[in-house]
Amino acid sequence: MYYTTALLLANALYAYACPQHSNHKVSGALNKRQQTGEEFYVRPDDQQWAYDASYDWGSIDPAYELCQTGSQQSPIPLTLNQGLALTHRPTFDYAENITGNFYNWNYGAAFTLDHPEGEYTGLPAFTFEEGYGDSGRNETVYMTGWHIHSPADHTINGDRSRSELHYVHVDEEGHERVVLAILLDPSNDASPFFSQLPDMVSFNETGTQVPAAMNLRLALEEVGDLSEFWTYKGSLTSPPCHEGVRWFVGRQRLYTSRTQMKQILAVSRFAAREEQQVWEHEINV
Template structure:
């Protein structure tokens, strides 16, 4: 992996932190499905994925990136088995949800509309009786997680919050090129480029479609982990589908052409409680 020495970080251009899905405002009636220029609400940062091993040195607020006990991502493998518990129930995902399609500075992303401060109107999954509300999704390229030493071309993250607005869980699905179009990605127009971080398009989408394309998430790993960008906050439950979501060659080229490197270095397994 290409890395940037710590002394050179001061000259790294401004980049954006992991998609925080704060561009949640409803568009005007006449703006729906149009491409607009908007402030997406992302905060500039001065760290880089290529130098993720040094994040803990950049700020005291990033100390968990260095000394955390449940940092993500981790390497997974079939020799660890699959989860026998904590099966997500996605019946709270409606078939049509309005939101904003954009680029989070590293790849395609989508944020659902909600009233400010209101998370309970969002699509939700239920795990062990707890509802977790999905604010949107974004793509990392290449994939954050490896399985059996193999790293997919990309990985989509469905980000979930608690009802009171705290990060709670990530549903992750690896993406690779196959022979046919993915119905999930067929819902969207050509991806907005990573340099066009002020462009935003208002669309309806079906979040359940990606779940269908990985055998309804019937096989998965789960572990206790963290955000994969500073401040590397811990306390999130990760769910990674065993099945890969396959796109067509052209769809994958569209995703990769709109993306730039956004995979954090893998972390050593410590207090992650894999499949527990």
């Protein structure tokens, strides 16, 4: 009986079990929790899948089949031999004073942007060229939030950064469409982007949201406005591993102070999926 109840609970939570690239859904879950007083927030122990068992995701649930059979799965190893992207260069329309909520997505620091339910086009915009030649067209997506993985998802020439910041963007209907990835490593000086954050929400407070205002451009400015990057056709890096997500991975790293990196790591849990085989990713194409 307990098992059945636990399973039902797990299934009920499953809809919210992929907060990584679905910050709008997490926001909805948290709002519901606040309204009802129920605990909707998914703790890692409640999930059917775990990052340290990512090779098995495809066999856990038929809904996760793409994790095993997909041909554009993320993350993939990147190298300088692949060159850098010469097309798809994005432009950003990120206002300086964006309001939202700072929280812990169970695996680390995260931020979700305020927006009316189901309306995304008022959010900070990211425009890039999809396709090329005669089929090229500009596409605009909208940023719903960011979160941090530790260690980094993507390696560069086999080198893995301490952490990776994901700016998550959706299309007009709220489907995850673009992730901008910025690699994070410690150095001497404080990062202005991280200096503007409130104290990190600790792991024991994953239900806590702290209202905050942020300048989202700062992270971009700290990596040369993304003048050099890789781009490829990939997927969500957690079940159900949906494809159709275009990745932009900045070549320049964002350097934090040692203290800032320790704060980031202190609220993080392992959240890096095994790197996937390069197949139909069309890197930089």
